Amino acid sequence: MRKTSIPQMTLAYLAGIHGRGGHTLKVYDCIASGITNEDLFMDMDEFQPEAAFINTVTPSINADLLFVETFKKRYQGCFTVVFGTHVTALHQEIMNKNSFIDCVIRHEPEWTSQELISALQDGRIPDEGIHGCTMRVNGKVIVSADREYNSDLDSLGFPAWEHFDKSRYFHPIFNKPYVMVSASRGCVHNCIFCVGHLYYGKKVRFRSIASVIDELENHVIGKFGIRHVWMHADDFTCSPEYVKKLCKAIIERKIKITWWTNTRVDKRDEEMFQLMRDAGCFMLSIGGESGNAQILKMIKKGTKPEHIKDTVKLLRKVGISSLVYFLIGLPGETRETIQETVDFAKQINPDYVEFYPATPYPGTEFFDIVRAKNLVVDVNWDNYMTGGSQFVIEIPGVKKEKLDKIIRKAYRKFYLRPAYAWILFKRALRPAEFLRLMSFGVGYFRRFLSPTN
Structure with missing residues (x-):
């Protein structure tokens, strides 16, 4: 029997938003595609990422954090961001215990990620942080105000499924x-x-x-x-x-x-x-x-x-x-x-x-x-x-x-x-x-x- 794999819709939305924003992207669904860390790092060594968004869930959070730690050691200049319900609920604990994480996006990540990338491009994160984020600012963990939910879902555009092997989603x-x-x-x-x-x-x-x-x-x-x-x-x-x-x-x-x-x-x-x-x-x-x-x-x-x-x-x-x-x-x-x-x-x-x-x-x-x-x-x-x-x-x-x-x-x-x-x-x-x-x-x-x- 083929393995059941769930399409990563949030990653696809993020890929669509930032691709349309003119950014060069690499998108990986490692579980569905069977990509190992070694495979990913070989690709990343050439790409040299400036920011990375990692989707997390409760049953894989231990493996997720281990991956982010290894990733950060290898690409120290990369701004590491995690999102998902688990890190939303435990955002302060996650940040305090894991110095290799630069930011937790709380709740849905799409609009928050746009403001975050703009701030990184400008080279300055506001002292009060960015709404919807728990992040390190000047060496301190800052819990910013929650971001209001955006009612204009049409503005998200469509998920960029072209970055994914659809045959894997079964x-x-x-x-x-x-x-x-x-x-x-x-x-x-x-x-x-x-x-x-x-x-x-x-x-x-x-x-x-x-x-x-x-x-x-x-x-x-x-x-x-x-x-x-x-x-x-x-x-x-x-x-x-x-x-x-x-x-x-x-x-x-x-x-x-x-x-x-x-x-x-x-x-x-x-x-x-x-x-x-x-x-x-x-x-x-x-x-x-x-x-x-x-x-x-x-x-x-x-x-x-x-x-x-x-x-x-x-x-x-x-x-x-x-x-x-x-x-x-x-x-x-x-x-x-x-x-x-x-x-x-x-x-x-x-x-x-x-x-x-x-x-x-x-x-x-x-x-x-x-x-x-x-x-x-x-x-x-x-x-x-x-x-x-x-x-x-x-x-x-x-x-x-x-x-x-x-x-x-x-x-x-x-x-x-x-x-x-x-x-x-x-x-x-x-x-x-x-x-x-x-x-x-x-x-x-x-x-x-x-x-x-």
Whole structure:
């Protein structure tokens, strides 16, 4: 099975912004392309960078920092910048402990990076720093004021995917290369486990319909020939009217794409789902989180189990596949509520389901809760992986060795049953679905269903 790689949309936006600004760029997605540090340094020795922007995430932060340290020793005159939700949440700690980092960009980096590069070109960083940055100014770490979120998303232009090998971006739901297209940023909800607000804020900002259509028609398809898209948004269906207008425009322009995105279960709108289907949407991912109403209340999800059930039912009626995510280990979790969630997943019977350990990321209320209650049993950031099977927190009343087996057992209970086999049989009659099921199925079997695991 091919390795799943996610398109680096923020890097692509940064490449587009600074490329259009007249700067000479080198852009690397080392994970997707399999580029080693040695390969990169051989290229950099000739290029001699003046500034470097490094994307970071929690499960790779240790490796990220080690890379930046090695990079800085080799290119001492290069201004090193890191960004991402992890360094946003822990910006002062990151700067104080890692002298080889010159700047942390907090929250979304695009507009801040433009001002930062302009200041570096002028040869002087203001004494008060640059809004949105925690940086070294005259030998001191300066925490500047937050930058206000820019509502003009159209001004970002389009991601510069020409710097990336698109064939490396593979996901089994497409079984073909794909890219991301961002329709909006931000989410108004208060889920205690989500890091989205650290990056894009708590106010939803929309791109214009014309801009999204232009990107799909002339950039994604016209320039790169790609017709598989992840419509990226923190809460894609937060405005049903916006979604309806976008889908109508895709249909009217006869833009032939296959895409997927997310929806909250309190945004059930049959007309919207029908238009999404007609515009090429074949799957919606749903953050179900738990089958227990009290846990949903405790995590401030703002939904109820019946909302999840009704949404899956409506999507099946409309003809859009559903992928429901559940988190095991949220506040209030017990052995009984875990079983309740697994039973609930079988009852609502979505097309796909994924069970993840609930992971407390820095900057979230969930992180503060588990630390205050001394429930953290693993402090190695390497293991804070969304979509993995390793628990980093304790669930009261459930032994750690039992927790490590819970995820695989949950998958087996859901997928290895006659009711689900019937769903697969009906869907496998469609050629495109058959190929998708084969790709998805092999991955699931290897990860969770194989008797050797």
